Amino acid sequence: MIRPGQTVGILGGGQLGRMLALAAARLGLRAHIYTPEPDSPAAEVAGACTVASYDDEAALAAFARSVDVVTFEFENVPGRAAETVAAVAKLRPNAVALATTQDRLTEKDFLAGLGLPTAPYRAVNSGAELEAALADLGRPAVLKTRRFGYDGKGQAMIRPGTGPAEALAAIGAAPAILEGFVPFEREISVVAARGVDGAFAAYDPCWNEHRDHILGLTRVPAGLAPETAAAAIAMACAVADALDYVGVLAVEMFLVRDGDGERLVVNEIAPRVHNSGHWTIEGARTSQFEQHLRAVCGWPLGATTRLGRVEMENLIGADVEGWADLLADGAAALHLYGKGEARPGRKMGHVTRVFPE
């Protein structure tokens, strides 16, 4: 068990690392950030930072030796970097969880192996395979790179008129999977944690609305039937158990309403704290950031009790220029990530509103 005063190493220096470092500080833990990026949002608030690339094995090993446990804030940490770290220090979540979730094909096979519902999918490594997959799954369908996709990047929708070659070109002809289109009513996610001892605690599922493929608005509760919410949480628990997961994870799902009523389709797993869990800072007894630290430190998980009806809105790009108005809104809790330039599509901050239920 990690003790207050000891150091949590965090691979990645973005806003998730920043909010982890802030939560660590509240708990008397030190944070050491590892990031290739100078002047990262997380380094600003952490006691130590190593600026080095993810293929600098000497720097990774020195980092791992200098801390008491290592975690990560993004799922694209290269597998080799994770192994280098894990050879020296406790890596939580483990390298298998990372490897499973950073490749869409491996992830879908894993989910299917657990008997969890996913979109129909086929591996695609060539134009011929794409043609065959389209023949199987029909159109519309979504072609996605196996690796490095996020916020809609590395994806191409294949509609009735889209040529396969065009779609392959759009994703850079990288190894891919084709997913049959799921006619979903809404997207939800379950943010949950699993402890070193196998304890599991989920927040209430949340309803996520995207703008230009980037999360725009999260609402909790998600408006699910109670049995659907319970099923969503049970699926997240099955995923966490199967990965021997330690930390917070998010499982994104589609809610489909058809003749049989509500059903869920698992979309993807994020092996980390998640944008759709930011509402927990003000909206739950324990924030997802504290919860993640509790788990990776071998501490008991905190209460996930929700404190009201919650809305979390991302501030993307120029949205952040509304900061002064948001400060004047008595219901709004403003979070800014300390990023310099408000480029389009860049997550600059978020705002949370908790209402009595």
Added chain:
Amino acid sequence: MIRPGQTVGILGGGQLGRMLALAAARLGLRAHIYTPEPDSPAAEVAGACTVASYDDEAALAAFARSVDVVTFEFENVPGRAAETVAAVAKLRPNAVALATTQDRLTEKDFLAGLGLPTAPYRAVNSGAELEAALADLGRPAVLKTRRFGYDGKGQAMIRPGTGPAEALAAIGAAPAILEGFVPFEREISVVAARGVDGAFAAYDPCWNEHRDHILGLTRVPAGLAPETAAAAIAMACAVADALDYVGVLAVEMFLVRDGDGERLVVNEIAPRVHNSGHWTIEGARTSQFEQHLRAVCGWPLGATTRLGRVEMENLIGADVEGWADLLADGAAALHLYGKGEARPGRKMGHVTRVFPE
């Protein structure tokens, strides 16, 4: 008006500076700590730190030039240091507020000048003055150094058997005041903020219990009659207005119950965020730390709405060894200050519990 991305300079590196720096980070502000102490709790979480003494005028001026506004986390910043800083940068609260509150005699004269009720008091600079003051005010009475007192330090109770020379020796024969004893039922405080525009916002008064002269437990609400609570807040507002105060302040008061019912006696003013306001982190819509930053940045004050019945318990010295039990208590929000050695009397952290009302 300060903008996100700009820097707040904080004189002092203790836990109050640490929690200010954490609140600054959430709002996208940078924090620069100035402290004589290497490895201070605040520096660990701030983007910049100057380690230098409060009489290093060159370091103070360089610090002030490098930031966009300066505030402080403790009231014993030397007046000359405050003037050096204020000559270069905006100092909020102002130097007059600091000077008024760091000398108990000046403070009492200020309060009396506003017509606010205080304990009867006399200036004491010699044994003869102490004898005369005791003849006026009777016993028991409390002899307090004019400057540098906190947590019961620099105080001596003069009971019927106490010799004046003994009491003077106990406080190091420093310039002092004698205060008549106030037979109070409980101690309360009002934590409130005043903005650059003169706006004023108070949290609900809280009830403070001390152990060995150090704050042990804060409870909100304080169990006051509504008109007493309103009077307490009005007094804090009068103090803030008279000092042209900008930022959070705490006004400590005694609640006296006698033939006339409840009445209040102002004890002292803390020109800064205050231990009795730590409950606002989880227990109010806006924490006192965010509120202080809003004020010193020229931003609108946040809502002081209380979110339940709240108890805040200090972890003093060895209390901190109970951290693991506190983590297992689902109702407890644990805050640790990252201090190394748990010396007796040292504030190591605190724990807050918010209950439905």
